[in-house]
Amino acid sequence: MGKEILILGAGFGGLEAASILRERLDDSYSITLIDKNDHFIIGFSKFEVMFGRRTAGQVKSFYKDLAHEGVKFVRDTIELIDLERKKVKTRNHTFGYDFLIVGLGAELAPEATPGFVEGGYEFYSLEGAERLYPVLDKFTAGTILLSVFGKPYKCPPAPFEAAFQLHDFFTVRGVRDAIELKMLIPAPAPMPNAKGAAEQLRRRFRERNITLLTEHKVTGLDPVSRQAHIKGREPLAYDLFIGVPLHRAPEVVRESSLGNGGWIKVDHRNLATEFENVYAVGDVTQIPVGDRAVPKAGAFAEAAARVVAADIIYKITGQDRPMPFEATGVCFLEFGGGQVAQVSANYLGGPKPESVLEGPSQALRAGKESFEHDRLRRWFRQPNGESYG
Ligand SMILES: Cc1cc2nc3c(=O)[nH]c(=O)nc-3n(C[C@H](O)[C@H](O)[C@H](O)COP(=O)(O)OP(=O)(O)OC[C@H]3O[C@@H](n4cnc5c(N)ncnc54)[C@H](O)[C@@H]3O)c2cc1C
Numbered sequence: 001m002g003k004e005i006l007i008l009g010a011g012f013g014g015l016e017a018a019s020i021l022r023e024r025l026d027d028s029y030s031i032t033l034i035d036k037n038d039h040f041i042i043g044f045s046k047f048e049v050m051f052g053r054r055t056a057g058q059v060k061s062f063y064k065d066l067a068h069e070g071v072k073f074v075r076d077t078i079e080l081i082d083l084e085r086k087k088v089k090t091r092n093h094t095f096g097y098d099f100l101i102v103g104l105g106a107e108l109a110p111e112a113t114p115g116f117v118e119g120g121y122e123f124y125s126l127e128g129a130e131r132l133y134p135v136l137d138k139f140t141a142g143t144i145l146l147s148v149f150g151k152p153y154k155c156p157p158a159p160f161e162a163a164f165q166l167h168d169f170f171t172v173r174g175v176r177d178a179i180e181l182k183m184l185i186p187a188p189a190p191m192p193n194a195k196g197a198a199e200q201l202r203r204r205f206r207e208r209n210i211t212l213l214t215e216h217k218v219t220g221l222d223p224v225s226r227q228a229h230i231k232g233r234e235p236l237a238y239d240l241f242i243g244v245p246l247h248r249a250p251e252v253v254r255e256s257s258l259g260n261g262g263w264i265k266v267d268h269r270n271l272a273t274e275f276e277n278v279y280a281v282g283d284v285t286q287i288p289v290g291d292r293a294v295p296k297a298g299a300f301a302e303a304a305a306r307v308v309a310a311d312i313i314y315k316i317t318g319q320d321r322p323m324p325f326e327a328t329g330v331c332f333l334e335f336g337g338g339q340v341a342q343v344s345a346n347y348l349g350g351p352k353p354e355s356v357l358e359g360p361s362q363a364l365r366a367g368k369e370s371f372e373h374d375r376l377r378r379w380f381r382q383p384n385g386e387s388y389g
């Protein structure tokens with residue numbers, strides 16, 4: 001009798017798990033990947049859209065072009081994860097499973113910050129980035145507030161990258177001197193957990209004349225008077241407000257006994273949940289490490305998926321005992337002026353969590369480009385049927 005491996009969410013985690021399992025298991029194991037979208041996008045390509053360097057259409061990779069033909073893709077919205085009956089209900093179907101991998105990512109909650117939907121912009125969704133570009137394109141003078149509302153949020157360096165790229169964007173257009181750029185973060189320092197990051201970032205902010213306001217938690221916006229309310233401080237006026245929305249676990253996860261109202265807790269060694277043969281990977285999980293947590297980033301989602309695939313293969317074949325999850329990965333950071341830095345992290349593999357900023361340099365740009373290229377080539381064929389070369 002064949003076995004069913006069901007993967008919920010075709011992001012970094014889901015795509016990587018599906019690819020490895022398909023390569024390693026024979027056809028008696030069916031692998032089904034479900035996602036509500038028809039396409040995948042690399043997180044950092046939202047900057048390409050936000051700054052008008054590429055269109056939304058140019059950054060999408062479509063699931064109809066999955067590289068592994070033996071992975072069945074179903075486009076549908078998952079509405080119920082029923083762990084007792086081992087069933088997953090989507091809008092149109094019901095699926096059973098022998099193994100379940102949940103990689104449903106994080107949901108953005110812009111409405112959780114009063115006034116933000118009406119008065120602000122974001123670049124964490126593709127639609128948000130698309131909406132923001134024409135606004136930036138027309139902006140020639142005034143005050144821009146760029147704010148992170150709270151933790152956890154995907155890719156800790158991303159908001160700082162936004163700041164540096166805003167500076168470059170307006171400099172090239174010759175209007176930077178007429179624009180005041182202020183960044184507000186609730187933390188006492190920018191990326192305090194990554195060694196070397198805070199000093200580098202602060203220096204770059206000073207050089208670029210971007211005001212960095214730490215311990216500034218924006219609690220809401222007044223879109224009429226264009227004021228941002230800040231916890232325990234005077235409000236700040238803005239002409240354009242760009243924020244990183246609060247994140248939460250997707251509704252279907254919060255409402256299941258996997259999430260119990262929040263993120264999924266897993267055994268950090270193999271990403272197993274408390275339910276038999278049910279795993280969770282990526283942004284949808286919360287993995288505490290001392291007073292921190294494994295960051296939400298594609299690199300960690302993918303690393304987790306490799307461990308889960310190995311664990312399942314070991315359960316099935318008894319071969320290749322898997323290595324524990326080390327939470328290692330790299331996040332890139334656009335530093336402006338064409339330079340790229342990278343934050344390399346190992347959260348669970350050593351005696352204490354390690355996270356170090358390297359660069360910035362022109363040379364690291366090649367690493368960022370191959371990060372994107374390698375993943376797309378591994379997971380997708382080109383629409384004409386060829387592999388990405
Ligand atoms: C601006 C920006 C820059 C970034 N830069 C980097 C970087 O340099 N390096 C890095 O490692 N990471 C980066 N990230 C973060 C990275 O994109 C995410 O952490 C990563 O996508 C998480 O992978 P995942 O598989 O956990 O979830 P996702 O990739 O978010 O995938 C989850 C999938 O689940 C689907 N889904 C959710 N709910 C349902 C449902 N009910 N029914 C059906 N489908 C559903 C979604 O459609 C989605 O496709 C960046 C993010 C942003 C926003």
